Amino acid sequence: MIERKLLFSPGPVITTETVKKAALSPDICHRSPMFEELYAKLRKDIVKLFKANEEEYLSVVVSGSGTASNEMILSSTVDQEDKVLLVTNGEFGNRLKDIINCYQIDLVEIKYEWGKYPDLNQIESALKNESKIKLIAVVFHETSTGMINPVGEIGKLAKRYNKLFFVDAISAVGGEDVNMVRDNIDFCTGVPNKSVAGPPGLSFACVNRSAIEQIKNVKRKNIYLNLQAHIKFAEENNQTPNTPEVVQFIMLQKALDELFEEGLENRIKRYKKLSNMIRQDIRDMGLKMLIDDESIMSNTVTSVFLPESISVTSFIDRMDREGYVLYPGKGPLLDKNMFQIANMGHLTEEDTRNMLDTIKKILQSSK
Ligand SMILES: Cc1ncc(COP(=O)(O)O)c(C=O)c1O
Known part of the structure; x- marks a missing residue:
């Protein structure tokens, strides 16, 4: 049997018993009206999650994790001769870069150190200089640092320079103020297994209908991940091009029902309260954080440097033995002995208090 641990990791997250039980629903065939009804409702709720409306936006669900x-x-x-302007300041910006390079698409990268806030003037001058840029791409919440990127400001530039705008909101949606309409976002992605508090395995995208005209002649480069095919099947019949992860669709619907019952704004407030609690204690323990400016810190991820007396690996290991899963820093930040505490999913104040007390205990004993 699998031992129960409290996940303070940025996905997968703790789900409620009711979300887990949704997996025990009767089996349904995906080529049936029952599935179509389920997918129609899911698609509606996903549009709502991105604070968009169904007249101007649509959504699709992909059976594959966020990267899909x-x-x-x-x-x-985009076609190979188009350019993508990508802003990177952490691991997940780099992963978008990997995808762009893999498809041999021309890239204009505005690159910053991990955890450094982007300079809008630099982005604007790239837009002025490179007329072939068709799409701007950025990560909303750079999970590897816990920083919120200036999506609203970049969205204004996208509108001013008449560019398509793609935002990876995988670790943001359900936990931050993601608003596709206000921020001029044309394509936005998310997953169930972070702030939405659903299971891992699926991902979804919300699309501005007015952008579809601009991508309709893009040359098809793959089979499973062709957006146009997903849109066609979804819009015609609330269907997917291939066999979907039906059980996970049902679980995602339950997670969204619970999110909207709580209220999106209340969910965000609840996460903010937990992260404030974590940050207060971390400061009281005398530990330094990678980002310590409220205005750009996410509501769900705190990046913390450990003292030299204990390594991240042994700290994470000891926390795990006490029943708490924390996350090691990535890339250059792991070399700096950084770990992360996430507060997404079905976690309570009491869980958080106990987790923080356990950190204190371990740090005391390793002095
Ligand atoms: C911002 C962001 N983008 C992309 C991904 C990749 O998602 P997945 O591992 O679900 O493919 C993650 C995963 O943590 C993420 O946080």
């Missing part, structure tokens, strides 16, 4: 939806958007919206 990111790859679907990047491979389906």
Whole structure:
């Protein structure tokens, strides 16, 4: 049997018993009206999750983790001779870059150190200098650092320079103020297994209908991840091009029902309260954080440097033995002895308090 641990990791996250039980629903065939009804409702709720409306936006669900939806958007919206302007300041910006390079799409990268806030003037001058840029891409919440990128400001530039705008909101949607309409976002991706508090395995994308005209002649580069095919099947019959992860669709619907019952804004407030609690204690413990400016810190991920007396690996290991799953930093930040605490999913204040007390205990004993 699998031992129960509290996941303070940025996905997968703890789901409620009711979301887990939704997996025990009767089996349904995906080529049936029952599935179509389920998918229609899911698609509606996903549009709502991105604070969009169904007249101007649509959504599709992909049976594959977040990377699948990111790859679907990047491979389906530009041709190889188009350019993509990509802002990177962490691991997940780099992963978008990998996809762009893999499809041999021309890239204009505005690159920053991990955890450095982007300079809008630099982005604007790239837009002025490179007329072949068709799409701007950025990660909303750079999970590897816990920083919120200036999506609203970049969205204004996208509108001013008449560019398509893609935002990877995989670790943001359900936990941050993701608003496709206000921020001029044309393509936005998310997953169930982070702030939405659903299971891992699926991802979804919300699309501005007015952008579809601009991508309709893009050359098809793959089979499974072609956005145009997903849109066609979804819009014609609430269907998917291939066999979907039906059980996960049912679980995602339950997770969204619970999110909207709580209220999106209340969910965000609840996450913010937990991260404030974590940050207060981390400061009280005398530990430094990678980002310590409220205005750009996410509501769900805190990046913390450990003292030299204990390594991230042994700290994470000891926390795990106490029943808490924390996350090691990635890339250059792991070399700096950084770990991350996430507060997404079905976690309570009491869980968080106990987790923080356990950190204190371990740090005391390793002095
Ligand atoms: C911002 C962001 N983008 C993309 C991904 C990749 O998603 P997946 O591992 O589900 O493919 C992650 C995963 O943590 C993420 O946080």
